[in-house]
Amino acid sequence: MQSDQQKLQAILDQAVDHARASTERGRVAHYIPELAKADPQKAGIAVTLDNGETIGAGDWQQPNTIQSISKVFTLALCLGTLGDNLWRRVGREPSGSAFDSILQLEHENGIPRNPFVNAGAIVVTDAILATYQPKEALGEIVRFVQGLTGDDQIFIDGRVAQSEEETGHRNRALAHYLASCGNLYNPVAHTLGVYYNQCALTMDCAQLSRAGRFLAFAGTLGPNRQQMVSMKRARRIAAIMLTCGHYDGSGDFAYRVGLPAKSGVSGMILAAVPGIASIAVWSPGLDRNGNSHIGTQMLEYVTNEMDWTVFS
Ligand SMILES: NC(=O)CC[C@H](N)C(=O)O
Incomplete structure (x- = not known):
């Protein structure tokens, strides 16, 4: 008789086999030179279960920068300190536009649609800087993610952060536009310095799936039920992930996968199956x-085979 865990392992292996066989692979991010070097043939998946076990398949142990998935962690931190005051500066609606769009920001007077588009995440980082100097803020973000993961080896890839800093004209444009509307309180260079570094937090799929446990398990880390984020905050963040976590692809993602999730341009995605598991893919x-x-x-593939969805 196959145990549940063996069954899941077989499904993860199949998911990676199908992925490897697929001829259409998408296009790696070119606008950040360090990310343009990535190999599109790579594919990995890791699942952390309620019992604390992490299992994976494919390239699940290869570290990558998490990019926009960091926005989930900074939102959690920021809501913890600022609470609902954050919503005076950022909305909670899907954007229906590209993650780095500037058009909408102008139409809506410098209030970004949600905390997961770049402009919104830049405001969240700026809000964290209200209580910390840039270096301290970064330290706080890294420690928070290390605490969620239970792994103090998690680090920032300085090369990727630097690569983005050198080429980040769009993000600079967004930040300056926010400043012109009075919605950026710190110098552009300070806020973006922290933002690029948080995007360069580096994890493999196993670590990322562990970092996401609080979203699947009502703010706790699973088996020992240590409360890392309040239940209400975790639930609200998951709601924004479901509606905004994939930018203008959020509707299609909800239709196909049916889970709150957040993507990053490195090709990673973090998804939460409430009460059951946290999943990271790359x-x-x-x-x-x-x-x-x-x-x-x-x-x-995995959510269909396991019948994992928030809609059943
Ligand atoms: N979608 C993303 O992952 C974007 C993050 C990236 N660091 C950027 O600001 O462009």
Whole structure:
């Protein structure tokens, strides 16, 4: 008789096999030179279960920068200190536009649609800087993620942060626009310095799935039930992930996968199955919305086979 865990392992292996066989792989992010070097053939998946076990398949132990998935962690931190005051500066609605769009920001007077588009995440980082100097803020973000993961080896890849800093004209444009509307309180260079570094937090799929446990287990880390984020805050963050976590692909992702999730341009995705598991996938090729093409396929396969969805 196959145990549940063996069954899940077999499904993860199949998901990676299908992923490897797929000819359409998407396009790696080119606008950050360090990310342009990624190999689109790579594919990995890891699942952390309620009992604390992490199992994986494919390239699940290869570290990558988490990019926009960091926005989930900074939102959790920021809501912890600022509470609902944050919502005076950022909305909670899907954007229906690209993650780095400037158009909407102008139409809506410098109030970004949600905390997961770049402009919104820049405001969240700026809000964290209200209580910390840039270096302290980064230390706080790293320690928070290390605490969630239970792994103090998690680090920032300085090369990727630097690569983005050198080429980040769009983010600079967004930050200056926010400043012109009075919605950026710190110098652009300070806020973006922290933002680029948080995006360069480096984890493999196993670590990322562990970092996401609080989203699946009502703010706790699973078996020992240590409360890291209040239940209400975890639930609200998951709601924004479901509606905004994949930018203009959020509707399609909800249709195909049916879980709160957040993507990053490195090709990683973090997804939460409430009460059951936290999942991280990685494959660097992106679709036209900047979400991992193969990563979404792997999640679709596993969630269908396991019947994991928030809609059942
Ligand atoms: N979607 C993403 O992952 C974007 C993050 C990236 N660091 C950027 O600001 O462009």
